[in-house]
Amino acid sequence: MLGLQLKLELKSFEGNAQAFRIIFNLLKLNLTYSQAASILKYTRSGLERKPDKDKPLSYLKKKVGYYYSELEDINAMREHLEIKLGHRFPLAYLMEAADDISYCLADIEDGVEKGILDCQKLASKLKETFEYIAGEQASTPLAKNKTFADAVDYALSRSEKEPINKAHEFFVWLRVQLIHPLVEHAAQTFIDNVDTCFDGSLNRALLEDSSVFHHMIETFKSVAIRYIFSTNEVETKELQGYRIITGLLNAYSPLLKYPHEKFLAMVDGSERGGLIEARLYKRLPKKHLKAYQEALKERRSSHDFAVLSFTIAAV
DSSP states (O other): OHHHHHHHHHTOOOHHHHHHHIIIIISOOOOOHHHHHTTOOOOEETTSOOOOTTSOOOGGGSSEEEOGGGHHHHHHHHHHHTOOTTOOOHHHHHHHHHHHHHHTTHHHHHHHHTTSSOHHHHHHHHHHHHHHHHGGGGGOOOBTTBOHHHHHHHHHHHHHHOSSOHHHHHHHHHHHHHHHHHHHHHHHHHHHTHHHHHHTOOOSOTTOSSSHHHHHHHHHHHHHIIIIITSHHHHHHHHHHHHHHHHHHHHHHHHHTSOHHHHHHHHHTSOOOOHHHHHHHHTSOHHHHHHHHHHHHHHHTTTOHHHHHHHHHHO
């Protein structure tokens, strides 16, 4: 049963869960439990199935938060910090908000730098999208009596006065005007929900509400998806990336299909391995091989071969 679950887990790659694999196993970063717990956004294990569509989806479990290979570390962290099962660490809410605020404009800025959009067209699309998403709240002042449209227009006017790097100037002033109100709102939301935040049961992000600030974040994401990620240039790169990754997986398939006992013999040096398998093995990153060898030592006593097979595939 565990072997089947691990196979299903391999189909559920998630960057948040991979972060814990890097922290605890691949790089073994010397983080405190408090630091590690602050980036645990989702509380669902890779072995847990996603809830059925006809049932309410818990925000804290909408994605995989960690894999089985890090389960012992996650449980030790929970026990040490007294985090209830299915709950977050309080600082995770603040880290999530900081991440949303810091990177909400990053993809759009990259698109402008690559020439997909210019500042004038971007300004028009931002205001148009925000007005559609925010509705009656579009005219709500954010800070210093400026609305979202006022902030965009001011950033555009500053960029037009810049003789060299107009795009850089546009985003500098857009951030100056919008980041502080977002930070203030996230902080106030944390205070307003301090009991559920400290308990780790608040079932949403600090910036995920019906406020004008949430509409701002949604506007940036919507513009990025519609006018940058959906362009032919970007989609072509995605297709190229898909082809490269598929090619790499196909190239390494002989190693993944190699008999378990023979692979272990290559690991401990008692056998050289097959012609192709030996060369593929030599190309595996040393840090990943070291992580596998250490995991092998830890698991040998329990004879948990399903976990070993999973670790091979994960590496």
